[in-house]
Amino acid sequence: MNLAYAALAFVPALAVGSFLNVVASRLPLGRSISKPRSACMHCGAEIRARDNIPVVSWLLLRGRCRDCGARIGWRYPAVELATALLVAACFAEFGLTFHAFAGAVFCAALVVISATDIERRIVPNLVVLPAAVVVLALMEAWKLSIEWPAAGLGAALFLFLAALAYPAGMGMGDVKLALLLGVGTGKAVPLALFAGMIFALVPSAVLFARHGRAARKMKIPFAPFLALGGLLALFAGHDIIHWYLH
Numbered sequence: 001m002n003l004a005y006a007a008l009a010f011v012p013a014l015a016v017g018s019f020l021n022v023v024a025s026r027l028p029l030g031r032s033i034s035k036p037r038s039a040c041m042h043c044g045a046e047i048r049a050r051d052n053i054p055v056v057s058w059l060l061l062r063g064r065c066r067d068c069g070a071r072i073g074w075r076y077p078a079v080e081l082a083t084a085l086l087v088a089a090c091f092a093e094f095g096l097t098f099h100a101f102a103g104a105v106f107c108a109a110l111v112v113i114s115a116t117d118i119e120r121r122i123v124p125n126l127v128v129l130p131a132a133v134v135v136l137a138l139m140e141a142w143k144l145s146i147e148w149p150a151a152g153l154g155a156a157l158f159l160f161l162a163a164l165a166y167p168a169g170m171g172m173g174d175v176k177l178a179l180l181l182g183v184g185t186g187k188a189v190p191l192a193l194f195a196g197m198i199f200a201l202v203p204s205a206v207l208f209a210r211h212g213r214a215a216r217k218m219k220i221p222f223a224p225f226l227a228l229g230g231l232l233a234l235f236a237g238h239d240i241i242h243w244y245l246h
């Protein structure tokens with residue numbers, strides 16, 4: 001039954017992913033996300049409806065603008081597909097519940113934040129803070145508990161102290177992201193933060209191997225790794241904690 005909900009959610013979630021691309025492209029530039037209509041970032045030609053089908057259009061156009069041939073980054077289909085798969089996974093895992101809707105908003109926010117952090121080293125306040133509020137409200141609707149706000153504030157405080165101790169490694173964007181991770185995963189949030197830090201060690205080690213001491217000055221985007229940790233905690237946190245304690 002849950003798989004039916006997941007299948008039903010998939011196509012609308014692709015459309016949400018398409019909207020998230022608009023958010024990821026325009027928000028960091030301070031542009032409106034409601035108008036004008038989508039246009040090629042290179043030549044300004046308006047995107048035709050038939051070229052605006054998530055994932056499919058990008059493949060048919062081989063990642064190029066129909067008008068000027070400029071490359072359309074793989075971020076577009078990646079964001080659409082990731083959003084659709086993650087939202088579908090939420091409904092498959094949690095059924096038709098407030099928890100699934102909370103998970104869907106949580107995942108969608110993590111996808112946008114990862115895209116903007118990779119492209120521009122920005123964790124947009126206009127995404128992370130409203131997402132934290134909406135996810136908190138949906139989690140409370142699912143299960144009324146102090147767990148969600150407590151985990152959110154605890155995780156934010158932890159990263160705030162880490163950012164004070166090591167300002168080069170983390171920013172306030174990561175602190176706000178920790179708040180979102182906490183309200184979305186509750187007591188599994190230490191797992192999210194810990195896993196995020198472990199995941200981030202991989203590219204750090206690669207940079208260090210390639211560039212030696214100069215790597216210390218290179219900044220890697222941390223949000224995508226925290227986001228991966230958050231997904232692990234959302235989907236497997238309960239099982240992992242259970243396995244660890246027994």
Ligand SMILES: [Zn+2]
Binds near residue numbers: 041043066069070
């Ligand atoms: Zn163009």
